[in-house]
Amino acid sequence: MILFRLSHGLVAALVLLTTGVAQGDDRRPPRSGLEFVAPGLRQLQEDEFANPGMLWVMRGNQLWREPAGAANKSCADCHGKEAPENAGAAAGYPRFDAARGRPVNLESRINLCRTEEMRAPPLAYESEPLLALTAYFRHAARSQSMVADDSGAMTAVVARGRQVFEQRRGAFDLACRHCHELNVGKSLREERISEGQSNGFPTYRVSWQTLVSLHRRFQACDTAVSAEPLALGHDDYVALEAYLARRGTGLAIETPAVRR
Ligand code: HEC
Ligand code: HEC
Known part of the structure; x- marks a missing residue:
């Protein structure tokens, strides 16, 4: 049993089944977060005239x-x-x-x-x-495939990103991969846990009524597990971003995605 602290301070109980088979297989094609959202949000994202993120575009x-x-x-x-x-x-x-x-x-x-x-x-x-x-x-660049530069000097950056992704953190001692690889598809409060892909960023969050950058999303996930979030633009968040791009290579860009 793991306690999941919501950003507004409530504490909700959540059973994270960590016995499932790891889904971190690199050869598996990546899945967009769009596959995990409620139908209403999917419609909102796909309708260019209704998608609130289009105001920023x-x-x-x-x-x-x-x-x-x-x-x-x-x-x-x-x-x-x-x-x-x-x-x-x-x-x-x-x-x-x-x-x-x-x-x-x-x-x-x-x-x-x-x-x-x-x-x-x-x-x-x-x-x-x-x-x-x-x-x-x-x-x-919408509909184009994400590509990742992981050659030359980027190899070390991507490797660092992977390390950060797998590092346990916060009071709940959870790494990104505990949710976004080992519990993909499970429900957490009113959301289904996705692979934590970056192809829809910046993304419109309905619950915050604003567009958010990828680093802001990292901060929200860090805060949710009671870890100290890093500064926006921090080297380790850039490394995480490079690792997610590598992990999500081939996914179509969907900016601006719409999420809860
Ligand atoms: C005076 C000319 C100039 C202006 C004005 C300018 N840029 Fe650039 N931009 C460049 C040059 C030159 C490069 C390539 C730099 C390099 O490769 O080191 C570049 C590169 C870029 C790239 C990276 C493209 C790539 O192929 O990787 C982006 C994104 C970009 N600019 C966005 C912007 C935005 C947004 C603005 C306005 C806020 C802007 N630029 C204003 C000259 C300009
Ligand atoms: C306790 C579980 C949990 C942990 C740990 C966690 N997240 Fe999340 N994350 C979520 C939930 C829930 C969402 C919202 C639903 C979804 O899109 O997966 C989310 C959303 C995301 C998204 C947006 C996905 C999309 O399609 O919009 C990204 C990116 C992300 N997380 C990255 C991370 C990274 C990087 C870490 C580690 C620093 C992390 N998460 C740690 C639960 C978690």
């Missing part, structure tokens, strides 16, 4: 064309007017940035363009404009 489209910073340039000036011409690249983040000697995710790549190409201040993680631009870019 539209805002991103606006921001894409607005000049900013001392260089007075817009993203569109360099990347093309319509849906970003290199949208496909969004499917392959995080990538290793050789010039800076570190992995960067889409959020930090956008901020590098802000600071270095536009001479504008970086956008705060989880701020409306950064969520909007990230969602706009990922939405433009």
Whole structure:
């Protein structure tokens, strides 16, 4: 019996059956979280006119064309007017940035363009404009397959991500894999546990009435097992993001997904 603490402080009892066969087989095709949501949420996600996450995508489209910073340039000036011409690249983040000697995710790549190409201040993680631009870019890559760079310097980053995924944490001593590999399909409160894939991020959460980044979701899962969440953009969250991209390779991008 494991106690699952909800973010608003309630404690609910949950029986996690850990006797099942491990589902962490890498050769199994990955399954999108969409397969695990209630039918109403699925409908909401699939209807572009009703999907609340589309508000951020539209805002991103606006921001894409607005000049900013001392260089007075817009993203569109360099990347093309319509849906970003290199949208496909969004499917392959995080990538290793050789010039800076570190992995960067889409959020930090956008901020590098802000600071270095536009001479504008970086956008705060989880701020409306950064969520909007990230969602706009990922939405433009919708239906393309997730790909993961796990060659060269990224090999170590992906390996670190896997370690983080398998590390027990928090008062309940649970690792990500205890839920997202060993208990996939089981019910936890009003949700069915999915594989914890990243193909729908940023994602609209109905219970929070906002779009959330992947790192914000990591924080929520860490908090749920009473572990101290890491800072948004933390190296270990970027590593986790790289591992999830590797694990979810082949899944279609579904941004913006809709979840509870
Ligand atoms: C002055 C030109 C310029 C502006 C303005 C600019 N970028 Fe870029 N952007 C670049 C260049 C050059 C690269 C490639 C850098 C590299 O590969 O190191 C790039 C790369 C990117 C990438 C990665 C693409 C890939 O193939 O991996 C993304 C995403 C991106 N920019 C988003 C944005 C967004 C969003 C904005 C507006 C907030 C923006 N950029 C504004 C020049 C610009
Ligand atoms: C106690 C069980 C539990 C643990 C441990 C846990 N999660 Fe979750 N996680 C959930 C539940 C429940 C959801 C919401 C339903 C779903 O999509 O699986 C969720 C959702 C997610 C999602 C969103 C999936 C989607 O399709 O929208 C991701 C990504 C995720 N978790 C990653 C992680 C990572 C990474 C860790 C470890 C840091 C972790 N989770 C630890 C229970 C857990």
